[in-house]
Amino acid sequence: MTTLPAPRCLIAEDEPLLAAGLRADLAALWPALVVAAEVGDGASAVAQALAWRPEVCFLDIRMPALSGLEAAQALAEDWPEGVPFPLLVFVTAYDQYALQAFDAQAVDYLVKPLDRQRLAACVARLQARLADRAPAAEALQQTVAQLRTLLGAAPPQAGATRLTVIQAQTGNLVRMVPVDEVIYFEAADKYVRVVTAEREHLIRLSLRELLPQLDPAVFWQVHRGTVVQARCIASARRDDSGKAFLSLHGRPETLVASRLYAHRFKGL
């Protein structure tokens, strides 16, 4: 057995004192652990984790730009093939729904204020998991399954009404696009691209705000940034990495279904 290189971690926490506190506590409990990156928002957490590929990520749940859960989702979708997926530890002050979901899961979570003994138990668990590391693909599979449960555990949006027509504005012109003519929606920064057979529109709304207004039986989320009308999917071809490539009726382009959602495309 060869000596493993020192494990590295990423700390994503928007409150500077709390990040410093976690770093200090980890230094005392796990001197070998190297803090590869310390970031204050979810988008930087994804970028830095993809760049450094740490073994462990501590993700605060409530952060600007992307929440800890959204960052985890982005990592699971974009993580390169063959590299061990990081062990995720979520940190939260008070998010009941998230805690309930974690309880049933193997991913660890910590509650603020961090208690030394609890952190020590978490470190022991992480060390055991790293020493007995499952093959990369298997670990990713496991995390993907856990994230699926977590994302499904988010509270449903109350009082959301279903959209029937989308009002897309360009200049002074407002186009009325019936929702059932939309082939797919795609997130583009703070906008959403609305794609029909003939044309595409931009609407000033995030996908997160749009999703609760769509019927989940009709419009399937296939990626954190893509929602497709199921009847417009002509075929799905799965590849070894767990993704699926979707060809469409009425559009020439191919869409990608991420690891988190590709399980929907199984033969009957």
Place this chain on the structure above:
Amino acid sequence: MPTEASLPSTAVPAPAVSRPWRGLLFTSVLCIAIAVVLTVLDRGGFGTKLVYSFAIGLSCWAVIDGMRIAVNGLVRRARRRRGETPDGPDFLVGWRGMLPLALLAMLFGPPLGLTVGDALTGGRSTSLLQFGATSTRLTLAFSIIGTLASVFVVSTLERLAAARASAERAQRVAAEAQLRLLQSQLEPHMLFNTLANLRVLIGVDAARAQAMLDHLNAYLRATLSASRAVQHPLADEFARLADYLALMAVRMGPRLQVRLDLPEELARLPVPPLLLQPLVENSIKHGLEPQVDGGRIDITARRVGQQLVLAVRDTGAGPGAAATCTDTSGGFGLVQVRERLATVYGGRASLTLQAAGDAEGGTLATLHLPLS
């Protein structure tokens, strides 16, 4: 977390004003009294007089309360059929509602009662149409007096019961509003994050930790007493906001900048305690926290004519972000401020929320309060 949802519902069952047994009890007492009086006046048998007295009294009561129960039952059923809540206001309640019933009772009660009495005693009373007969005059006089007395007593009892029920309801609504205010101010996420920061500070900078604890003490004390005190000076309001913002400044570090501007001559003006708190919290939560680089909060007080103008402005995400935010508690904060304004100032105060119309962007919340 939608904390409002966990509160008990404000729905209070409609006060059971028309309690038939009250009228029945009073009618029985009245019937015995009338039988006694008649026995003394007429020197007849008390038993027979009691039977007739009860027969007539209960007939009158049956007309009044029977009609009331039937009418209100029909009204409820009609409401239910129209999809409304069945527990609306009852009809035929109080003096005005009961008088037409009393007239009906005086018309139909005595002949009905005499018929029943005849059947029970096997006797044969003088027809009530013979107005000259002494017995007819006595029967009608006692029926009218009895019915009116009964209507008066029952309607008075009902009025008292309704007043008591509405006082209880008002008290309950006030207690719930107080609890909601407290829950919104002691938001667990804020509290535990503050404690987490404090825990770290104790280890690295004890003096700063003590200062933070002082701010937390002042903030908690103000929050707990805010629901009791009616007004406090504007200077105190600014001091409590400064405590809260000092806590947030420790948490957010350089991402939060604060400017407070209270002119000396306005410092002693009275305002409802922690009125601005929900607006400042909204600025932090929906304006600055979602921004990677944070921003600035300006809180100002000005006098414009006969109005005190308080403004909370941030350089954050702008009002659109709060409106579409998935968390509903932001909207709840504004509702709460508007409710308090309406309670304290009636229609003379206002709250507006708009995009801060300059290059720095963000949201501007403005309160206009009357000075007198």
